[in-house]
Amino acid sequence: MELLKVEHLCKTYGQGExxxxxxxxVSFSVDKGEFVAIIGPSGSxxxxxxHILGGVDRPTGGKVYMDGCDVYAQNEEQLAIFRRRQVGLIxxxxxxxxxxxxxxxxTLPVLMDKQEVNEERLNELLDILQLKNRGEHLPQQLSGxxxxxxxxxxxxxxxPAVVLADEPTGNLDSRNSQEIVELLKFSxxxxxxxxxxxxxxxxxxxxxxxxxxxxxxxxxxxxxIRKMSARHGEERHESGSVQKDGDVCGDxxxxx
Ligand SMILES: Nc1ncnc2c1ncn2[C@@H]1O[C@H](COP(=O)(O)OP(=O)(O)OP(=O)(O)O)[C@@H](O)[C@H]1O
Ligand SMILES: [Mg+2]
Numbered sequence: 001m002e003l004l005k006v007e008h009l010c011k012t013y014g015q016g017e018x019x020x021x022x023x024x025x026v027s028f029s030v031d032k033g034e035f036v037a038i039i040g041p042s043g044s045x046x047x048x049x050x051h052i053l054g055g056v057d058r059p060t061g062g063k064v065y066m067d068g069c070d071v072y073a074q075n076e077e078q079l080a081i082f083r084r085r086q087v088g089l090i091x092x093x094x095x096x097x098x099x100x101x102x103x104x105x106x107t108l109p110v111l112m113d114k115q116e117v118n119e120e121r122l123n124e125l126l127d128i129l130q131l132k133n134r135g136e137h138l139p140q141q142l143s144g145x146x147x148x149x150x151x152x153x154x155x156x157x158x159x160p161a162v163v164l165a166d167e168p169t170g171n172l173d174s175r176n177s178q179e180i181v182e183l184l185k186f187s188x189x190x191x192x193x194x195x196x197x198x199x200x201x202x203x204x205x206x207x208x209x210x211x212x213x214x215x216x217x218x219x220x221x222x223x224x225i226r227k228m229s230a231r232h233g234e235e236r237h238e239s240g241s242v243q244k245d246g247d248v249c250g251d252x253x254x255x256x
Contacts, residue, residue, distance in 0.1 A: 003067055003194050004053065004162060005029040010061035011048050011217075022048040023059070024217035032161075033228055035188050035195040037205035040214035046198045047166050049214065053196065054164045055083045067161070069249035081248045084113050088155030088163040088193075092170035094147045096139040096154075102126075103135040106153040113158070125153045128186065145176035149183065156187055163187065165197045169204065181207060 011023040022045045030036055038046050051057035052064060055071055064071040066086060074082060096105050106125065107117045126132045129149040139147050148168065155163060165184065169177035181204050188195040197204065205211050209228050213221035 001032045002029050003032040003034075005065040006053070006062065007065075008062040009049070009052060009059050009064070011045070011052065011057070012060045021217050023052070026062070026214075026217070026219055028212065028219060028222060030194055030196065031228070032194055033188065033192045034210060035185065035208045035228075036197070036210045036212055037208035038196065038198045038212050038214060039200070039205050040220075044214045045217040046214055048217075050089075050164045050166050050196065050198060053162070054087045054089050055079050056089070066249045071249050074249055078248050081113075084109060085158055086161050086249065088152075088158070088160040090148075090151055090155055090163065090165040090168045092167040094139070094151040096147055096150055098139050101136050101138055102131055102142070102150050102153075105139070105150050106157055109154060110157055115158075117157075121157065121159070125156055129153050129183065143176075144172055145179060148172065148176070148180055152180070152183055152187075156191070159191060160193065162194045162196065165195070167198055167200065169199070169201065177201065177204070 006029070007027050009023050009026040010021070013020045013022055024045075026045075026049065038049065040046050048057065052059050055064075058072055066082070071079070071082060097108065100108065103122070103126075107122060110117050126135060129152065131146065131149060131153065134142065134146065139150065142150065148171070152168075163184065168184070169180050172180065184195055184197065185207065187193055197208065199205055206225065209226050210224045211221065212219055213223075
């Protein structure tokens with residue numbers, strides 16, 4: 001089942017002589033439950049693409065559809081709800097709030113969305129993330145790998161339909177990197193989430209179902225390297241928080 005589709009996506013930064021074409025007529029679609037690795041040289045447009053998919057950067061041309069809904073046709077408020085509920089964005093630097101402990105960091109987006117924290121899901125996540133006895137710790141009291149696990153927990157708390165990760169292991173050694181990748185793969189399988197990961201690490205790219213290579217803002221290769229398991233994408237998706245508002249792109253995905 002197709003979850004995400006982009007059509008003729010273009011993104012131009014700046015004007016006149018300083019103009020940079022970061023994305024140049026990019027079209028592709030991603031099925032529910034797919035794990036896609038995006039590779040390409042520095043400056044090729046990978047982060048720009050991820051931000052546009054995540055609803056944080058408006059394209060200058062083209063469309064993004066999430067579950068058939070035109071993401072950028074929504075108003076700002078709907079777009080904000082879309083970002084909070086449907087998308088988990090993970091970065092190389094974990095962007096944790098230093099004065100909040102592990103549990104507070106993980107549950108912050110749910111509380112900011114005025115939703116109730118699903119305690120069962122929180123405990124399950126703390127367990128999966130191996131942070132059970134770290135709930136009260138502040139980010140500075142954790143290792144880099146643990147901090148990245150907290151940021152992943154924060155993104156998974158809302159049970160997003162799509163997890164977008166921009167070099168999530170760029171800051172970690174190889175053992176911690178593989179642990180993070182295992183975690184993302186686990187969540188991709190268990191919660192049937194679509195996973196799109198930008199990486200410079202070939203070992204990580206080769207664990208995906210599919211590799212998209214970008215150069216100069218264009219897709220130069222789109223290769224399925226491993227079929228998804230038959231169960232993938234067909235099971236129901238449980239929401240991690242109580243949903244109140246409707247009419248938001250992709251809301252159906254988590255409600256079903
Ligand atoms: N806010 C911006 N203003 C102007 N130009 C930008 C902006 N953001 C990105 N660019 C330019 O767009 C192009 C694509 O940038 P992008 O960050 O998407 O590359 P990338 O593939 O993620 O690179 P890296 O691997 O180094 O992270 C680059 O030439 C970059 O300089
Ligand atoms: Mg980048």
